[in-house]
Amino acid sequence: MKPFIDRNFMLNTGTAARLFHDYAETLPIIDYHCHISPKEIYEDRRYRNLSEIWLGGRNPDGSYFGDHYKWRLMRSAGFPERVVTGDADPYEKFAAFAETLAMAPGNPMVVWSHLELQRYFGITEPLTKETMREIWDRSSDMLQNDPSLSVRGIIRKSSLRYIGTTDDPTDTLEWHEKLAAEPDAGFLVCPSFRPDKALNITKPDFPEYMKKLAASVGKESLRSTREVIDALYQRIDFFKAHGCRASDHGLDYFMYRPAPLSVCDEALRAVLCGKAIAQENAEAYQTALLSALAAKYRREHIVMELHYSCSRDNNRRMFLAEGPDTGYDMIRKTVSGDNMAAFFSDLEARDELPRTIVFSLDDSDFRQIVTTLGCFQSEEIPGKMQLGAAWWFQDTKAGNLKQISDLAELGLLGSFVGMLTDSRSFLSYTRHEYFRRLLCRYLGELVENGEYPDHEPALRTLVENICYYNAARYFEL
Incomplete structure (x- = not known):
């Protein structure tokens, strides 16, 4: 019987152990998507x-x-x-x-x-x-x-090089400003642009959020889709000036319904007046905004992250009592592949397709995503279009191994940008170790089964790139 979490736990072959301890274990961490507080980093909070x-x-x-x-x-x-x-x-x-x-x-x-x-x-x-x-x-x-x-001590102890927080477009980014004004802390903290509230036109708080977005750009109101897009563009410029390298979008499913802006404007005005709108009109507005944002990300060298197949806040009583993000979410089954392909195809035809990472909460989507993204790769950078790391309910032993194997079998594992925490806890950086052990386990099994050469330079390059260097290049660090 093996000891509990010993030096080689989950490393089930000699090759896996060698790859992890010689190459993966001590590499720095790029945590490009998380939900930790920049205020707590600046203040160096002590729990x-x-x-x-x-x-x-x-x-x-x-x-x-x-x-x-x-x-x-x-x-x-x-x-x-x-x-x-x-x-x-x-x-x-x-x-x-x-x-x-x-x-x-x-x-x-x-x-x-x-x-x-x-x-x-x-x-x-x-x-x-x-x-x-x-x-x-x-x-x-x-x-x-x-x-x-302390918070900063934990970050340094974890060998963090980059932290991408998740921030609303209306955020003042004051804590990022204060962090950036300090002498070199040994790690970089940058905001990521999360405009979900501007896209969620059918949510009850949408009209109030439109007032908040308008105020953030010095306006009393936003009365057209074009004005909403322009406001978001201003905020992207503000985020970019504060080091933003990534955006993030949490979608229930992947919608794509191109329509004239007049249709989107009609939907926007109706919602702002307290009226309900048809789902197709909501999707038209969302498509217009997401397409315009993607084009802006492309121009500004900002990575677009897309998360979908999640159903949120399913327990109505507890949502009313506790609010969002308190543990009442679930995997959602969606039919999104055709819409995703059409969205990327239209952007690519206009040279407006940014570097993109796609995450699904449903692991049965992984293979479809990999094959879809393979239609839109580019010489700009290896792996321009990425299957995101196993996310949320998939961040398990089986989920990580499935994500790795699906990408390896149908895409190009060597260009993968690797793991993230998606966490609200400063101790969660060990999830990178968890992923790295499983990656080395996967590669070790291929080598020892005679399915990949036992060629040390190639194996070292694979491990080091997936764990660190690919993400450093991808996020222009």
Whole structure:
């Protein structure tokens, strides 16, 4: 029997172990998509205990910070909301999470949590009912007193080179400005442009958001699609001046319905007057905006990230009580391939197709995405069109291996830009290690099965590029 999370865990061949330890293990990290706070980085926040940094709590505005992955598991274990996201004692929350982990064999949260305990606290014993008090006391003392466990300390300890945060177009980016004004911190933090609220024309808060977007560009209102596009263009310029290298779009599904701007304007005016609109008119407006944004990204050398096949906030009662991003989302089945291909084809014909990364929450989409993207590759850069890393519910052992193998079999694995955390936790950088071990496992099996040459220079190049250098080139770092 192998020890729990030893030096070679998940590295099931000698080749895999060699590739990981010789090449992947010590490479820096480019975390190009996450949800951590630039304010906390600037202020170098110090968490007091594992409950705060793992499970979070409420922000002053009533929203939550924390990890909804963990909250979902704790609810499944039967713990009340008071213990999950409520006002229970921090140790009570931590103890509930420890008990939950004991019920979760096969869930990546078990490995992630123990990797974090090992890498940041030097704690190698499993988190159990018997050890949780000692682990709590030891980690709390380190979080409060160890200089390497402030937010910036954690980032440096993790060998981060680049962090791409997720920011609304109306954001003032004041914390990014303050970070940029400091002497070299050893890592780069840049905003990523996330205009979902401007595209979500059927959402109840859309009219209010239009006022906020208008105010951000010095206008009282935005009354046409062209004015909305121009406002977003101004904000992209503002983001670009603050180092923006990527945009992100969370789509329920991949829509594509080209229509004259007059149709889009009619839909916009109706919604602003409180009227309902047909789905096809909403899709026409969304298509016009997304197409215009893609063209702007192309001109500004900004990567376009597209996430889809997610159904959000499915528990109405809990959404009203707790708000979005609190763990009530699920995989959505969509029919998106034809629309995606048509969208890319029209952009490519006008030379307006930017570097693009496509993520789906449904792993049955992976092979369709890879073959679609293969129709639009370019000499501009290897892998201009990318199948994104295994995202969210796919960020498991099986999900990562499926993403890697689907890309390898139908695309070009060597041009892949690798992993991201998509996280709200500063300890989650061990997910890059998790991915790197699985990548080396996949390559090691090919070599030892005689399916790829045991040629060290080629293997080293593959590992180092996928883990670091491809992303550095892709995001122009």
